[in-house]
Amino acid sequence: MSSPRSNKPKIVNGPGGYMLQDVPHLIDYLPDLPTYPNPLQDNPAYSVVKQYFVDADDSVPEKVVVHKDGPRGIHFRRAGPRQKVYFESDEVHACIVTCGGLCPGLNTVIREIVSSLSYMYGVKRILGIDGGYRGFYAKNTIPLNSKVVNDIHKRGGTILGTSRGGHDTTKIVDSIQDRGINQVYIIGGDGTQRGASVIFEEIRRRGLKVAVVGIPKTIDNDIPVIDKSFGFDTAVEEAQRAINAAHVEAESNENGIGFVKLMGRYSGFIAMYATLASRDVDCCLIPESPFYLEGEGGLFEFIERRLKENGHMVIVLAEGAGQDLMCKSMDSTLKDASGNKLLKDVGLWLSQSIKDYFNKNKMVMNLKYIDPTYMIRAVPSNASDNVYCTLLAQSAVHGAMAGYTGYTSGLVNGRQTYIPYYRITETQNNVVITDRMWARLLSSTNQPSFLGPKDISEEKKELPETPLLDDGAVDIPPVTKEVTK
Numbered sequence: 001m002s003s004p005r006s007n008k009p010k011i012v013n014g015p016g017g018y019m020l021q022d023v024p025h026l027i028d029y030l031p032d033l034p035t036y037p038n039p040l041q042d043n044p045a046y047s048v049v050k051q052y053f054v055d056a057d058d059s060v061p062e063k064v065v066v067h068k069d070g071p072r073g074i075h076f077r078r079a080g081p082r083q084k085v086y087f088e089s090d091e092v093h094a095c096i097v098t099c100g101g102l103c104p105g106l107n108t109v110i111r112e113i114v115s116s117l118s119y120m121y122g123v124k125r126i127l128g129i130d131g132g133y134r135g136f137y138a139k140n141t142i143p144l145n146s147k148v149v150n151d152i153h154k155r156g157g158t159i160l161g162t163s164r165g166g167h168d169t170t171k172i173v174d175s176i177q178d179r180g181i182n183q184v185y186i187i188g189g190d191g192t193q194r195g196a197s198v199i200f201e202e203i204r205r206r207g208l209k210v211a212v213v214g215i216p217k218t219i220d221n222d223i224p225v226i227d228k229s230f231g232f233d234t235a236v237e238e239a240q241r242a243i244n245a246a247h248v249e250a251e252s253n254e255n256g257i258g259f260v261k262l263m264g265r266y267s268g269f270i271a272m273y274a275t276l277a278s279r280d281v282d283c284c285l286i287p288e289s290p291f292y293l294e295g296e297g298g299l300f301e302f303i304e305r306r307l308k309e310n311g312h313m314v315i316v317l318a319e320g321a322g323q324d325l326m327c328k329s330m331d332s333t334l335k336d337a338s339g340n341k342l343l344k345d346v347g348l349w350l351s352q353s354i355k356d357y358f359n360k361n362k363m364v365m366n367l368k369y370i371d372p373t374y375m376i377r378a379v380p381s382n383a384s385d386n387v388y389c390t391l392l393a394q395s396a397v398h399g400a401m402a403g404y405t406g407y408t409s410g411l412v413n414g415r416q417t418y419i420p421y422y423r424i425t426e427t428q429n430n431v432v433i434t435d436r437m438w439a440r441l442l443s444s445t446n447q448p449s450f451l452g453p454k455d456i457s458e459e460k461k462e463l464p465e466t467p468l469l470d471d472g473a474v475d476i477p478p479v480t481k482e483v484t485k
């Protein structure tokens, strides 16, 4: 067990190879904090629920598929309300911030944090931080209550605004301290969770009674450990509209190609799931799966063959795919304000390359390029994402009220959990092209893998599985690929 104020991971080992990767608690560095009965015990809506409070020993396994003689493996603390809380209702001064790119469901998460705090725990003081991390020190705050957030879940985007860059730990923690904020809810992707982790470390170093809670947001689904990120289903659904349009255009023209570019900087999950859902896609190109254009087994040959067979085709491309194939003279070292690599527009480049190839070979071809990039993340979340966001927000609030801190609230194997930051920030979730899910995609599109046997064995060595949902892959340990920015 770690000592007070130590930033070593809290690990609890148990029999049969059980390991709990626990999250920090305020009493790790403030051991004398008083506790109070959870006000939920008097809430008429919850008092009828048997065993409503989560048992202190409940934990959730990271892997549900185990071998008979294998170890019990890594577990995370189960999320949910506790018998005792470490904050009195009128003591709580909470704030919420949204950072990074947009994602469907942001407003729902904001709404449900506000509702959980006010309706479940009687909290009255909740602030919205305007425009991401820099809003802590460079902008005014937005007072939030259940009335203000009442119908925001029907809108896309975030009512709080968002931004990249601007993470100044000292200024942010100074602002938290000066305003007397004691619960900080930080909604954002991998970069944001890294930022939350350093904010938590600084708060612990200063010995403040402040719970720091991350809520994972990523349209790209590139956050590890969690089953999937909120808004992902909505984005995949929205992408169907573009793919349908591409199919209609392709079918109606001689040698028609419908070409759709989707988001996915390093991870091709949106493209993969949109393709699998659609069944109209002939070829899906993602960052994790290298491909080449010319010659035998290349993309051009495949397109030509598919057009000859079917008279039309649909291509889905994730924006991070094929970046290496593009003109070397273009500056590929440019970064955005958060340090993420700025991508070149591979969609325009590849569609032009395909046109050039068919012109050169004097073949008729009609390519229609559709770029719905921002449309799929700017829409409001769908019904199932709304429910998901609600549970996520409630879990985040229960954890902070119970004194946990320095964690990301996330769904693991269908259960809400508290995950220590280091597990969220150490790796990135990627499509593993030697997994069954990618094989399912290849078999549904009947596209070539563009890989030789050597590439496959290299890939197998490097990339064990990281499923979005249960992909049936049981025999490879859960390690993800490290991606440098």
Ligand SMILES: Nc1ncnc2c1ncn2[C@@H]1O[C@H](COP(=O)(O)OP(=O)(O)O)[C@@H](O)[C@H]1O
Binding pocket: 099, 100, 101, 132, 133, 134, 163, 164, 165, 166, 167, 188, 189, 190, 191, 192, 193, 194, 195, 196, 198, 217, 218, 337, 338, 340
């Ligand atoms: N390593 C880091 N340490 C501290 N803050 C970071 C770090 N990486 C990113 N951030 C901050 O997190 C916020 C969001 O990051 P970004 O990468 O743009 O989006 P996302 O959180 O969606 O990945 C930005 O304000 C950025 O400055």
Ligand SMILES: O=P(O)(O)OC[C@H]1O[C@](O)(COP(=O)(O)O)[C@@H](O)[C@@H]1O
Binding pocket: 100, 101, 102, 189, 190, 191, 217, 218, 219, 220, 263, 264, 265, 319, 336, 340, 377
């Ligand atoms: O133009 P922006 O706002 O930087 O967003 C573009 C990027 O945002 C993403 O949708 C997601 O990135 P984040 O998870 O960092 O928000 C990427 O797929 C895309 O490259």
Ligand SMILES: [Mg+2]
Binding pocket: 100, 189, 190, 191
């Ligand atoms: Mg990111």
